Amino acid sequence: DAKTTQPPSMDCAEGRAANLPCNHSTISGNEYVYWYRQIHSQGPQYIIHGLKNNETNEMASLIITEDRKSSTLILPHATLRDTAVYYCIVRANSNYQLIWGAGTKLIIKP
Amino acid sequence: NAGVTQTPKFRILKIGQSMTLQCAQDMNHNYMYWYRQDPGMGLKLIYYSVGAGITDKGEVPNGYNVSRSTTEDFPLRLELAAPSQTSVYFCASRPPGASTDTQYFGPGTRLTVL
Numbered sequence A: 001d002a003k004t005t006q007p008p009s010m011d012c013a014e015g016r017a018a019n020l021p022c023n024h025s026t027i028s029g030n031e032y033v034y035w036y037r038q039i040h041s042q043g044p045q046y047i048i049h050g051l052k053n054n055e056t057n058e059m060a061s062l063i064i065t066e067d068r069k070s071s072t073l074i075l076p077h078a079t080l081r082d083t084a085v086y087y088c089i090v091r092a093n094s095n096y097q098l099i100w101g102a103g104t105k106l107i108i109k110p
Numbered sequence B: 001n002a003g004v005t006q007t008p009k010f011r012i013l014k015i016g017q018s019m020t021l022q023c024a025q026d027m028n029h030n031y032m033y034w035y036r037q038d039p040g041m042g043l044k045l046i047y048y049s050v051g052a053g054i055t056d057k058g059e060v061p062n063g064y065n066v067s068r069s070t071t072e073d074f075p076l077r078l079e080l081a082a083p084s085q086t087s088v089y090f091c092a093s094r095p096p097g098a099s100t101d102t103q104y105f106g107p108g109t110r111l112t113v114l
Helices: none
Strands: A009-013 A018-023 A032-038 A045-050 A061-064 A070-075 A084-091 A104-109 B004-007 B010-013 B019-025 B031-037 B043-051 B054-057 B064-066 B076-078 B087-094 B109-113
Touching: A009 A018, A018 A032, A018 A084, A018 A104, A032 A061, A045 A061, A045 A070, A070 A084, B004 B087, B019 B031, B019 B087, B019 B109, B043 B064
Parallel strands: A009 A104, B010 B109
Antiparallel strands: A018 A070, A032 A045, A032 A084, A061 A070, A084 A104, B004 B019, B019 B076, B031 B043, B031 B087, B043 B054, B064 B076, B087 B109
């Protein structure tokens, strides 16, 4: 069973910031939050991950609430190429246990 | 680096046939994974491997087998194909080190069983 809850779909205007929420209320202390995305018909692509602190890389920013029960992925200046399904995943430090939910389908509109 | 490669890209099987999905990576990653993805759903783990000679079951292993004789290759075998195995199959790899789980995915194999 998926351990995260995401809205099934969202729209965002091109050039604006896209904010994708994720609830993970049962997250435990050693579980990381990962974000991947999947552009239509392609393999998933890693975006970013975090444990407690906010994180930023060249693709996105990850904001994790202080109680760690939710997080937000921010794409600062969305482009049409950011249209994809975005997956929020929580994982303990183990070999394989990535539990994938249905994700959020993000549509960037011109 | 070619990254993670998968062959074939598409395949149609008849019920009861068998086939092997090929996966290779040239990044010297020790962890490798096989997932399946049904329409509109997230990925489900079939099998994984932490290194050559070591494999283990994931969430949905029934009907599949794997082997890992080399670091580079991780083939997935379907015996007696069934319509329920119609899906898109993704192979992934991950570099050594347990502190992160940044997986690199192949382009997928779209399998139809009729």
